Amino acid sequence: MSTVRPVRTGEQVAAPEPLVTIKSAAKVYGTNQGLAPLSLAIHAGERVALVGPSGSGKTTLLRLLAGALVPDQGTRSVIINGKSPAELKPGRELASLVGIVSQRFDLVPHLPVLHNVLAGRLGHWTLARSILSLVWPMERRAAQQALARVGIADKINERPGRLSGGEQQRVAIARMMMQSPLVILADEPVASLDPARAEEVMELLVGLVSWNENDGSSQRTLIASLHTASLIRRHFTRVIGLRESRVQFDLPAGELDDAVLDELYDLGDDTDDIEPLAGLAARDG
Amino acid sequence: MERAGIGQSHPRDGARVRFSALRWSAYAAAMLVVAAWAFILLDGDSGFGDLFRQRTWQNAGQFVASLAGADSDGPSPFVQAARWRETGQLALNTLAMSVLAMGIAGVGALILLMPGARNVSDGTLGGAPSRTGRVVYAAVRVFYALTRAIPELVWAMLIVFFLSPGIIPGALALGIHNLGIVGRLTSEVVENLDPAPARALRAAGASSPKVLLYGVFPQALPLFLTFLMYRWEVVIRTTVVVGFLNAGGLGREFRLRMSWFHYDDVGLLLVWYLLLVIAVDVLSAQLRRRVRWD
Numbered sequence: 178m179s180t181v182r183p184v185r186t187g188e189q190v191a192a193p194e195p196l197v198t199i200k201s202a203a204k205v206y207g208t209n210q211g212l213a214p215l216s217l218a219i220h221a222g223e224r225v226a227l228v229g230p231s232g233s234g235k236t237t238l239l240r241l242l243a244g245a246l247v248p249d250q251g252t253r254s255v256i257i258n259g260k261s262p263a264e265l266k267p268g269r270e271l272a273s274l275v276g277i278v279s280q281r282f283d284l285v286p287h288l289p290v291l292h293n294v295l296a297g298r299l300g301h302w303t304l305a306r307s308i309l310s311l312v313w314p315m316e317r318r319a320a321q322q323a324l325a326r327v328g329i330a331d332k333i334n335e336r337p338g339r340l341s342g343g344e345q346q347r348v349a350i351a352r353m354m355m356q357s358p359l360v361i362l363a364d365e366p367v368a369s370l371d372p373a374r375a376e377e378v379m380e381l382l383v384g385l386v387s388w389n390e391n392d393g394s395s396q397r398t399l400i401a402s403l404h405t406a407s408l409i410r411r412h413f414t415r416v417i418g419l420r421e422s423r424v425q426f427d428l429p430a431g432e433l434d435d436a437v438l439d440e441l442y443d444l445g446d447d448t449d450d451i452e453p454l455a456g457l458a459a460r461d462g
Numbered sequence: 463m464e465r466a467g468i469g470q471s472h473p474r475d476g477a478r479v480r481f482s483a484l485r486w487s488a489y490a491a492a493m494l495v496v497a498a499w500a501f502i503l504l505d506g507d508s509g510f511g512d513l514f515r516q517r518t519w520q521n522a523g524q525f526v527a528s529l530a531g532a533d534s535d536g537p538s539p540f541v542q543a544a545r546w547r548e549t550g551q552l553a554l555n556t557l558a559m560s561v562l563a564m565g566i567a568g569v570g571a572l573i574l575l576m577p578g579a580r581n582v583s584d585g586t587l588g589g590a591p592s593r594t595g596r597v598v599y600a601a602v603r604v605f606y607a608l609t610r611a612i613p614e615l616v617w618a619m620l621i622v623f624f625l626s627p628g629i630i631p632g633a634l635a636l637g638i639h640n641l642g643i644v645g646r647l648t649s650e651v652v653e654n655l656d657p658a659p660a661r662a663l664r665a666a667g668a669s670s671p672k673v674l675l676y677g678v679f680p681q682a683l684p685l686f687l688t689f690l691m692y693r694w695e696v697v698i699r700t701t702v703v704v705g706f707l708n709a710g711g712l713g714r715e716f717r718l719r720m721s722w723f724h725y726d727d728v729g730l731l732l733v734w735y736l737l738l739v740i741a742v743d744v745l746s747a748q749l750r751r752r753v754r755w756d
Contacts, residue, residue: 288676
């Protein structure tokens with residue numbers, strides 16, 4: 178079942194020790210299989226796309242990685258950089274290990290963009306510093322730089338409600354820059370954006386992998402769920418197809434063709450009353 | 463009668479049954495209205511008939527005239543600057559009482575609004591569910607119910623029992639009662655918040671207090687201030703009632719002047735009272751407009 182392979186990116190050979198190890202992690206919600214036992218190894222610097230129809234376990238997998246869910250086999254079945262995210266308390270250690278961007282941006286509507294971006298630092302700050310920052314924003318320069326990087330430096334004092342969907346997702350990405358985790362998770366980050374906006378946001382997300390606020394020395398890892406073959410081919414190094422919460426294929430992103438994707442999204446005979454999502458995937462050129 | 467209008471097999475029957483039920487209800491209601499008025503007007507003890515007597519209206523007219531200072535001994539208080547100053551001081555006291563009351567209610571509700579929200583205590587908004595949280599939640603809700611259930615007038619009667627008369631007992635009574643109202647409303651705002659932003663902060667590594675501080679508090683604050691301003695309008699009106707109980711301000715003076723038959727002074731107090739109510743209404747509306755985002 179597990180198809181673990183070292184992936185070569187450019188001349189750099191992937192480290193022998195994977196950054197992310199999933200050992201037959203599963204999640205059952207009541208009688209629903211959220212995720213069947215699944216094993217994966219992902220190395221630092223990889224950009225992994227998760228594809229699969231709704232309900233195939235992409236979100237469950239991401240939430241397991243984020244430590245928001247505890248795998249049924251115990252916390253040690255998901256290991257990132259030697260640690261189990263579900264075992265870590267919220268704070269600096271978890272914040273610098275793993276972060277997540279979701280489809281619904283999830284900004285705080287009553288706080289200005291600046292504070293929403295600074296919220297990425299909450300895991301690193303003390304409580305006193307967090308309280309103080311509500312009144313006198315801390316690390317304002319870093320937030321300005323992050324916003325400039327995602328191209329909305331002028332929106333620093335706006336409220337999220339006044340921004341377009343693409344701009345809100347940029348704020349979420351700027352927040353992720355402030356958090357600066359080793360592993361960046363993204364749950365359908367471009368699902369609610371038009372193709373042009375999706376391309377821009379994807380570029381920014383991929384840019385985070387090699388971005389470092391200090392010197393760009395350390396490499397991050399991106400794991401994102403999405404449906405668009407062209408985006409995957411352009412921006413990712415590896416693509417994992419999930420279906421009914423099992424790994425269907427695990428390919429270098431370049432080898433993904435529309436036929437493979439169509440087959441993945443076609444749910445088969447017994448469930449053909451469900452509209453296949455293949456159209457979504459095949460839409461791009 | 464059957465379930466009118468619900469049966470699908472005989473829609474026409476259903477419609478007829480429903481219509482006649484409606485018609486009979488209307489007849490019955492009309493008869494009740496007629497009978498009730500007949501009882502009130504024919505029964506001499508109700509005093510309702512007084513409303514239609516000329517004497518009543520003469521008395522009322524006379525009273526209004528004396529309120530306006532028609533039968534004052536000496537110069538009317540309306541033309542004495544000293545009387546305006548004295549009563550103005552009382553109006554200021556009343557305003558102070560209302561502000562103090564809102565301060566008590568506001569600070570109390572601000573402290574309790576988080577522990578009093580179910581989704582905070584059970585960990586839905588980030589933060590671990592704990593037994594302490596649930597116990598505190600129950601305690602806060604009981605406290606809200608208790609303070610809200612006992613009217614401010616009763617609170618004032620209890621409090622003047624052990625506090626010396628003045629604006630403090632009045633403010634305390636109004637503050638405690640409104641703490642229950644504002645606190646409960648705000649806690650319910652928190653319970654209806656979208657949990658997604660709080661979860662995102664959680665995922666960014668924020669601990670429970672930080673999640674509440676960044677994800678919950680800023681969202682609840684504007685509505686909290688709005689409730690507080692609304693209640694201020696109610697409180698400034700109630701200060702007079704509470705003042706009756708020796709609790710100071712315009713209310714106490716109002717009661718004293720009434721019992722001394724100084725109707726012209728009562729008229730002056732009413733003028734101040736009206737000015738105060740209008741001022742607070744305008745101010746509260748302005749402040750509410752300020753706190754509204756977007």
